[in-house]
Amino acid sequence: MASQSPADQSDPKKVLDYRNAWSATNRLMFEGRSWSGHERNCCFLNTGDGRWADISAVSGLDFLDDARAICAVDWDHDGDLDLWINSRSAPRLRLLRNDTVTGNHYIAIQLRGVTCNRDAIGARVTLQLAGESSRRMIQTLRAGDSYLSQSSKTMHFGLGDAQHVRTLEVRWPDGKIEKFLNVEVDRRYRIVQGSGRIEPIDVITRAVKLAPSQPKIPPPSESARIVLISKPPLPAMMFERLDGTGERLGGPRDGPLLVNLWASWCRPCVKEMHEITAAQARIRSAGLEIVGLCVDRLDESRKTSERAAHETIRRTRFPFIAGWATAAAVDKMEVVQRTLIDVQKPLPLPSSFLLDRHGRVAVIYKGAVSIDRLLEDVAALDASEEETRRRAMPFAGRQRIRPAPVGSLQVALKFFEGGYRRHAKDYLRQLDAIARDQRPGHLQVQHAKVLFFLGTLLSEDGENDEALRAWRDLGRMHLKRGELPEAIRHLRAALQLATGDAQTRLDLSRAYYALGQGKVRQGDAAEAVTAFRLAVKLHPGSIPPANDLAWLLATHPDAKVADAKEAIRLAEAVCRKLENRDPSSLDTLAAAYARDGRFADAVKTVKLCIELLRQSKRIESARLSEARLKRYEAGKPYLENLTTTKK
C-alpha cells in the first residue's frame, strides 16, 4: 500500500488505484489470509543500565493471540502487578498472574479527591526511597492509556530492596500538595485529600485461590446457523431432478422451502437425510417443502458415479424433491452466503437455505440442522421484523442502532463486482418485483437503490426501454415522497433514454411544477419561474403550471421577473383551452392585461371571472377578485405581495 500512496487527493485515478489496493488486501484478509498474524506478545525487562532485555518468552506473556488492550492491577493482592490482556483470538480475555518471587518490596496507594475530582485522576505521586539507592519515583494516576485500556486506579510502586519510603508526596490535580514521611512498605494505603493521613486499607478477608491452567478452547466448527434480517431472494436457478426433468428455483411459492446441498459421500449429509425422512410428517404439516440438491456431479476429482446418488436416495427413502446441483446454482448460493456472511468460506456439506414463501433466504445453515431447530425457524418465518432481529442475534442485549437490511442489494453488487453482469440484472429484477409487493417504509430506500442500479446497468447495455421504466419508476417514487431534486434527476435521466416518452415528460413536468410551487412558497420567484417554464415546456398541455407561471409573470412586483406579454400569451392559451369557463385562469389573464396597461381588457376579463365565482358560490375568491377589479378600474395593476427578497 505504502508503495502506491498518492501524495494528496488531487489525482482521482491514483486515489482510486490506491483505494483498490487497500480493498484487495482487505479482501484477502476476509478470505482467511492472516495479516501480521501469529505474532507473539513482547516483553522487555528494564535492566537499569539504560537498556532492556527481550524477555518475551521468559515472561510467559508471549501468547500468539491477536492481543489488544493491557490493564495492570494487583488482582490477587499479593503485592505485584498482574495483567488483563484481551484479544480477538480465543480466549478473548486472559488474566496473567504475576508469579515472580523477587523479595522486592512495594506499596499500593488509593487516592480520594475532596476538593479535586473524587477519583483524583491526574494526581502525581512522588516517592523518595530510603536506603543507599535513595531513588525517586513518580507516577501519575490516569484514566485511559495504552490502547483501549484503563488500568486499576490503585497506584502500585515496586520499591526494590528499599525498607521504607522516606517521603511520599501527593500533588493533587488541583495543585494542593501533601507529604507523608517514613511510610512502611508492603502495604496498601488510602489517602483522602486534605486528611493529612495515610491509612492502611483494612485487609479484606480474602482467600484468593487462583490456579493456572491452559484455557480449553473448543475446536473450530464449520456448523453455523445464520438468521438473516436482509432476507435476500434466492437467485433464480435451474436444477435437474434425479429423474431428468428440469425445474426452476427462486421466486414466490405457496409455502416455505428448504434448499439443501448434499453429497452421496458425505456422511453428515446422509445422516441429515435420514432424519428428514423420519420427520417427514412433521415437516409436511409445517408446510415445508425440501429440495435436496446433490453435488456429486460437481466432483471432478472423486468421479462419483451417478448411481451413488440414486442409491443414497433409495437407502434414505428421502421423501422430498431430489435433484442435481449445477455449478452455476452453487455459485449463486455462494454469492448469497459470502455477501451476507462476513467470513468468506465456501459452504460446507451439508448446507441449507431456508426460504420463505416469497423465495427469500431467511436462514442459512452451514452443516446439518436438527429437525426441531428447522421447524422452529419455519414457524418464525412470518415473525415481525423486531422478532426477526432478536432471533438474528446469538445473545440477548440492548441495542441502540438498528442496522439497515442492505444485504439483498449487496448480493446484486457482488454479482456485478464478480463480472456476472447478466446475473446482477436478473437479481435486481427479482428485487424489484419483490419490493413492489412490499409495504413502504425502510425497504423503499432499498428499492430506490435497486431501481437506480438496475437502470444504470440496463442503460449501459442499451436496454433502454427497461432502463427507462426503472428510472421513471424511481423518479415517481421520489416524486411521491416529495423528494423533488432526486425525482427530477432520475426522471431527466430517464427522459434522455427516450425524449418523447409522454409519461416521463408528464411526471417530470409535475416534478418541476411542484418544485416551482415550493420556490413560490420560499419567495424565490426567479427559480419558480424557471421551474414553471420547464414544467410547461415538458408538458404544454398542463394547465396548472401555465396558469401559475402566468400569474407570477403578471403580478410579481420585480420588473426583472415580470413579463406581461408572456403572461398574456400563456393565460390566453389557458383560457381558450378552458373556453373561458375557469375563473382562476380568467383572473390570471385579467392581471396580465392590467400589468400590460390594458386596463379595459382587464376589467372586462375580471368581471367575467367574478361572475363565474359567484355562480359557483366561491364568495371569498370573488371578494379578492373584486378588490382587483377596483384597482384595474383605477388604472393600477395588481401586484402580489410576495416576500420576494427572502431566500
Add this chain to the structure above:
Amino acid sequence: MEKNPHQQRKQAIWPCRVLVLLAAALAGCGDGERPALDHADGDAPPVGDARRPEAKILDGPALVPGHENRRFTLRVADEYNRVDPARDGWQTEVIQQLAMRRLRDLGDLIAHADSISSDKLAGLAAPEFAATVLRPALTEVYRDRVLVVRRPADAGPSSAPPADEPDGTGPEALARALRQLAAPLIGGVDVRVKLKIVGITVRDDVQDVAVTRVDYQATGRVAGRVVQQNATWQCRWQLADGAPPMLLAIAVDEFEEIVTADGSGPMFSDCTESVLGATAAYRKQLVYDVDHWRNRGERILAPFITGLEGMALGDVNGDGLDDIYLCQGSGLPNRLFLQQADGTLRDAPATSAVDWLDPCDCALLVDLDNDGDQDLVLGAQLMVLVHVNDGHGRFGQVVKISFGSSVSSLSAVDYDGDGLLDLYVAGHTANTADQSESVLGVPIPYQDANNGAQNALFRNLGKMRFENVTQRVGLDQNNRRFTYAAAWEDYDNDGDLDLYVANDYGRNNLYQFDKPSGRFRDVAAEAGVEDIASGMSVSWGDYNNDGLMDLYVSNMFSSAGNRITYQRQFRQGDDQVTLAQIRRMARGNSLFKNVGGGKFLDVSVETGVTMGRWAWGSKFVDLNNDGREDIVVANGFVTQANPDDL
C-alpha cells in the same frame, strides 16, 4: 464489501458505500464477463464415469467440490494480484522467500540441537561457508532472584566459559556453530526457534550474493528453567538460478541470553479459567474467537474482523475490588464482570443495563459527578454514552454525547482543574464514504495522512452535561489524524496535564497545556516526539527514575516493510524525506527519553525496544517490583487459518 473497524460505517456508511459502488458501475469498472456463471443454467458439468469405484464416505466436514477458490472480486483483480510482492516484481522478495525456507530448516535443526550433523547441512551451507561463533562469550549484565541476563563480554571480565574457537569451513563449520549456539537448549522441552528476515541487500555489482539481516529468537524449558536467546545475524547467501540459496557466512550483530532462576518457570501464569470459568459469558462467548462469531450472524450484525475492542477496570459496586467492563464486537453483548472476594469473576446481573450489542471499542470507569461511584463511559459509533451509576452498579440513566466518527479512544482528565473530570474522545477513520474501502481507512498520504477523524475534548459542566471545547482550547490543531490512543501526563512538570496523541499513518501530537491561557499547543515537532509511524498506543512512565516522564509508543514493526522500503525500486522518484518517513513507518515501537527542557530523545534503537511486531497496547509496568518500569506489548493483527501473511 468490507466493513470498517470503526464501526459507525456499518451503520452510517453502508448506504454511501453502495453509492460508491454505483459510481464505479457508472464509470464502467465492471467491464468483462467471467464465464463460470454464464454457462446456461442447468447445463451439467462433466459427469463422473459411472464405471469408476465409488468415492470414500467422508465423516468430517467437507466443502462443496469445485468452489473452494471462487472469489467474485473482478473489480480489484489487478490489485489483488499485486498484493504478493513476489508477483509484483520485487526480486529481493523472491530471494527472501527462498532464503526464509532455508532459515526455517535451520531453525528446525537448532530446535533439535542434539541431532545436528554436517550431512544435514550439506545443502544449506556452501562449501566455502566460513567458520563462525553464534554464541559469543557472555557476561552477566543483570541478575535478580527471578532471572539472569547475559550479553557478549565486550566490556568487563567474562563470566561465561570462552566459546570454542571457530574452525573449518562448509557444513561442518556450520554444524559446529549451531551446536555451540544451541547448547543451552539441549534437553529442553517446548523448544521454539524463530528466524525472520528483516532486511535484505543485493549489490548491483555482485548479483549472486545477498545479505539478509535476520532476527533470531529461541526458547525452551531446560531443567526447570526457562532459557531465551535473542540475536541479530547478518547472513550472506550464495544465489544460484533455479537452486535454493546457500549460506556463505553468518555474523552475529547482537546476542542476549536470559535464564530464569533454578526451578523458576515463566514469570506469569494463565489464570483465566480459574477466574472466569464460572461465568456463562466466558464459556459461551469468550472461548470463541472473533472469526467464530463472524460466521454466526449476518455481516451487518456480526463482530468486525479486526477485533479492536478494549476494557476498563474499576470498582463499580463499591466493595473495594476492581471489576471489569469488557467491550465486545457488534452482535456480542459487552460484559460487566464483578470481582468476588475470592478473586473470581461473576457476570453482572442484567439490571446493570450495560450489555450493549452495538459496536463500541472502548470504555472508562470514572466518577464524573463526584458522587463516590464509578460511572461508565462508552465510546460507540458517532457518540459517547455516559452511564450514570446509581451507587449499586446499576447504570439505567444514559447521557449521549454526539461525536463525528466512531470513537477509537477515550481518556478522562480534569484539564482545567475545576474538580470535574473531562473527556478526551478520539476517532480514527473519518465517517465518509471514501474511507470505507478498507477496514483501516484509506490514509492519504500513507506516511503523513491528514484525512482522518477529528478528536474532541468535552468539558464536564456538571450534572452530566458536556460541552465540546476542542476549538476554544486549541486542540483543533493538527486534528485530522487517524488516532488510536491518547494519554495525559505532566511531562514538563509544570503542574498541569499535557496530552500525547498516537496517530496511525503519520505524525503524533504532543499538546502542551498552558494553564494561564487555558490553551493547548501542539509541540510534538519541537519536543522531538512526532514519531512518524503507525501509532497505536501511548504509555507514560519514568523508566530511568530521573523525575521526568518518558514515553513509549506502539507502532508497527513490519519485516516486509523493512525489506521493501530500502530497495531502490521502491517509490522511485520520491524525495529522500518522504522515503525516510515511509521507511520509518516499519521500524517498530518508539521509546522517547525525556531529557528536560521540553525535549525528548528517541532512544528506541539503542535501548532495544523497537521489536513490538504489529503492536496494539503497550504499557510500562514494573513486573518485578524493582522500581524500574518494564514494558509489555500486546500485538498481532489478524491470525486466521491461512498462515500466509499479507
